[in-house]
Amino acid sequence: MKRISINQHVTFSKLIQGFWRANQWNMTHQQLNTFINQLVERGITTMDHADIYGDYECEAIFGKALDLSPKLKENIQLVTKCGIVLPSNKYQFTDGHRYDLSSKHIIASVEQSLKNMNVDYVDNLLIHRPSPLMDPMEITEAVATLVDDGKIKSFGISNFNEQQYQLLSHQLTKEKLHISVNQLELSPYHVDNINNDIITTMYQQQVKVMAWSPFAGGQLFDPLDDKGQRIMAVIKQIANRYGVSPNAVIISWFDKLPHDIMPILGTSKLNRIDQAIEGLSITITNQEWFDIYTATLGHDIP
Numbered sequence: 001m002k003r004i005s006i007n008q009h010v011t012f013s014k015l016i017q018g019f020w021r022a023n024q025w026n027m028t029h030q031q032l033n034t035f036i037n038q039l040v041e042r043g044i045t046t047m048d049h050a051d052i053y054g055d056y057e058c059e060a061i062f063g064k065a066l067d068l069s070p071k072l073k074e075n076i077q078l079v080t081k082c083g084i085v086l087p088s089n090k091y092q093f094t095d096g097h098r099y100d101l102s103s104k105h106i107i108a109s110v111e112q113s114l115k116n117m118n119v120d121y122v123d124n125l126l127i128h129r130p131s132p133l134m135d136p137m138e139i140t141e142a143v144a145t146l147v148d149d150g151k152i153k154s155f156g157i158s159n160f161n162e163q164q165y166q167l168l169s170h171q172l173t174k175e176k177l178h179i180s181v182n183q184l185e186l187s188p189y190h191v192d193n194i195n196n197d198i199i200t201t202m203y204q205q206q207v208k209v210m211a212w213s214p215f216a217g218g219q220l221f222d223p224l225d226d227k228g229q230r231i232m233a234v235i236k237q238i239a240n241r242y243g244v245s246p247n248a249v250i251i252s253w254f255d256k257l258p259h260d261i262m263p264i265l266g267t268s269k270l271n272r273i274d275q276a277i278e279g280l281s282i283t284i285t286n287q288e289w290f291d292i293y294t295a296t297l298g299h300d301i302p
């Protein structure tokens, strides 16, 4: 599988596996270990996490599965996120719903993530969401400390718009630090981040883009509204033409964009992962890409 360079130390697999829903998969640690090994065998080596996933439990579930074959750690790249606080009885500070991008919280959150996954470092840390209260100097201070301590190998953001990216990037650059990745919601159903040009800016700035919920959280396969039904009708026609699954067509839809976007798969089913991988070996035409895009817009392009 194609590798995407994040910085001089880190590369990601073109397709990434997400673990947001891992606490709902009902897998034993052994089954999850087998699943991770099967991903790695297929070239999917980059694993996306966040401190809060599964009421703050998914990282630890993953860590226990990883412990069953410690060598696996050498063959994967870990991404985690911080900055959202959710009400939970898990930790003392989880007493409300807010964003906390203070230096203290970012550092404490990464240290907890390392403990949860039983690793010494993560390959990439993302600020999960921008906050109206964020102070770029505080974030920069935390990132500098975490890089110096060898706890993160690269840094990025998620759900940031262009101005928020510029604000933080400007401060980080003063300390010779960089934003390597922006993780954004993107799918044939959710195209706001194409239409508002953020991925164009990321492309120009050489910030890599990870796409979250690439299948719109599954709703593309079971469309409840006209928009979803329109999109899926077009995708199914194209899938029939190529003799592949709709999943493959959607992955090919991403691959038509010139930005080398990395879709983060959320499924727990290997056959669906294989269908997605198949999408990397077909190339839909520009017309087919626009047929899907106009189905999303609900009207023709100008």
Ligand SMILES: NC(=O)c1ccc[n+]([C@@H]2O[C@H](COP(=O)([O-])OP(=O)(O)OC[C@H]3O[C@@H](n4cnc5c(N)ncnc54)[C@H](OP(=O)(O)O)[C@@H]3O)[C@@H](O)[C@H]2O)c1
Binding pocket: 017, 018, 019, 020, 021, 048, 049, 128, 158, 159, 183, 184, 211, 212, 213, 214, 215, 216, 217, 218, 219, 221, 247, 264, 265, 266, 267, 268, 269, 272
């Ligand atoms: N940065 C952020 O703010 C943010 C937000 C949300 C998510 N994320 C990341 O993005 C990852 C992926 O998100 P996601 O889970 O919403 O991704 P997704 O791939 O769009 O959706 C996966 C969901 O769709 C279901 N599904 C139903 N039919 C399917 C089919 N034919 N093929 C594939 N999936 C099908 C899957 O169920 P089965 O397991 O039964 O297949 C699973 O529940 C997360 O794990 C997380 O790492 C990041």
